[in-house]
Amino acid sequence: MSDEEVRRVSEALDAIERIADPEERVFAMSQAMAAQVKRTPQWKEERRKLVLKLKSEDVSIRKIAARVGTSPSTVQDILRGYSGSGTHRPRKGAGE
Numbered sequence: 001m002s003d004e005e006v007r008r009v010s011e012a013l014d015a016i017e018r019i020a021d022p023e024e025r026v027f028a029m030s031q032a033m034a035a036q037v038k039r040t041p042q043w044k045e046e047r048r049k050l051v052l053k054l055k056s057e058d059v060s061i062r063k064i065a066a067r068v069g070t071s072p073s074t075v076q077d078i079l080r081g082y083s084g085s086g087t088h089r090p091r092k093g094a095g096e
Contacts, residue, residue, distance in 0.1 A: 044083070051078045 016032060019025035047068055054064045061079075065072040077083075 048078050051075055055079060 013032065016025065016028045019028055047070070050068060051064055054067065055061075059067070061072050061075045065075045068075070
C-alpha cells in the first residue's frame with residue numbers, strides 16, 4: 001500500500017468522525033470497526049510471516065520493526081510466538 005492509499009483510508013476514517021449526527025456517526029463507526037475485526041486475523045498472520053521471513057534473512061529486530069511499521073517489542077513477541085494481549089503470555093519463570 002502506498003502512502004497515498006494509507007492517507008485515503010485515514011481521511012475516510014476522519015470523515016466518519018466528522019459526521020454531525022451522533023447516531024449516524026456511531027452507526028458508521030460500528031460498521032467500520034466490524035469490518036476491521038474481520039480483517040485483523042489475516043493482517044496479523046501476514047505481518048507474522050513477513051517478520052519471520054525477515055528474521056530468517058538475519059535482519060535485526062529494530063530494522064524489522066521499522067520495515068513493518070511496529071515496535072521492536074511487538075516484533076519480539078511475534079518471534080516468541082505470542083499473540084493477543086499480555087494476559088495470554090506465559091508468566092516469567094513459568095515452566096522453569
